[in-house]
Amino acid sequence: MGKVNALIVAGGKGKRMNSDKSKQFLNIHGKPLIHRTLEKFSMCCDIDEIYLVLPEDEVTYFEENILKKYKFDKPIIIVKGGKERQDSVYNGLISMEDCEVVLIHDGARPLVSDDIIKDGIRYAYLYGGAAPGVKVKDTIKVIDESGFSKATLNRKELVAIQTPQCFKYSIILEGHNYIRKNKILVTDDTAALELIGHKVFIYEGSYENIKITTKEDLRIAELIINRV
Incomplete structure (x- = not known):
C-alpha cells in the first residue's frame, strides 16, 4: 500500500484581520495558527507525510519561526504555491511519490479533530472521495442582482463542506489534470472530482472545525481551545 499524506494549503493573507502578518502565522492561545493545524495531522498515527503549500515569499519565515522552533512527529515537506488555490x-x-490517499486541508482550520481525519481516510479508501460537512442552520436564500430574494433553498438538502477533503491520490490527480486542461476554476477539490463524473461521500464534520477568516473567528477558536 502507498502512503497516506496530508496536503495543507496555507496561502491566506491577513487583510480581513487588519494585520500585516499572514493569518496562518497569527497566534491562537499562544501558538501560531499554522502550527496548530500541522500538529493535528502530525499527531495522527495514520498520516505518513505532511506537505505544506506556502507562498514563495513566506517559506523562509515559516522555516525560521515555525519549523525550527517546534518539533513535529511527521516530516514536513514545503511546496511553493501557485496563483490560485487549485494551482x-x-x-x-x-x-x-508513492501516495495512495491524500487529505487536502485548509491551513486556517486548526481545530480539526483526529476523528474527522481518520474518518476521512477510511471513507477515501471506500469511496475514492470524501469530505466532512455540517448541516446548514440558517435559511438560505437565492438573491437577484438587485439584492431581492428570488428563491428559498430546502435547508434539509444543504450541507456546509469543510476540510480535510480526502481522496484516492490517482482520482484527485485526474480531477486536477482535467480542470487544468480545460481552464476551469473550482472553489474546492470535491468539485474537481464531480467534473470527471465521480461522486463524493459527505460524512459528519463538526461545527467546531471552523475556518479562521476574521478576528471574530480567532476569538471563537480561543474559546473552543480554552473549553477543551
Whole structure:
C-alpha cells in the first residue's frame, strides 16, 4: 500500500484581520495558527507525510519561526504555491511519490479533530472521495442582482463542506489534470472530482472545525481551545 499524506494549503493573507502578518502565522492561545493545524495531522498515527503549500515569499519565515522552533512527529515537506488555490493544490499533488490517499486541508482550520481525519481516510479508501460537512442552520436564500430574494433553498438538502477533503491520490490527480486542461476554476477539490463524473461521500464534520477568516473567528477558536 502507498502512503497516506496530508496536503495543507496555507496561502491566506491577513487583510480581513487588519494585520500585516499572514493569518496562518497569527497566534491562537499562544501558538501560531499554522502550527496548530500541522500538529493535528502530525499527531495522527495514520498520516505518513505532511506537505505544506506556502507562498514563495513566506517559506523562509515559516522555516525560521515555525519549523525550527517546534518539533513535529511527521516530516514536513514545503511546496511553493501557485496563483490560485487549485494551482497550489496541484503543485502539492505532483510533489508526492508513492501516495495512495491524500487529505487536502485548509491551513486556517486548526481545530480539526483526529476523528474527522481518520474518518476521512477510511471513507477515501471506500469511496475514492470524501469530505466532512455540517448541516446548514440558517435559511438560505437565492438573491437577484438587485439584492431581492428570488428563491428559498430546502435547508434539509444543504450541507456546509469543510476540510480535510480526502481522496484516492490517482482520482484527485485526474480531477486536477482535467480542470487544468480545460481552464476551469473550482472553489474546492470535491468539485474537481464531480467534473470527471465521480461522486463524493459527505460524512459528519463538526461545527467546531471552523475556518479562521476574521478576528471574530480567532476569538471563537480561543474559546473552543480554552473549553477543551
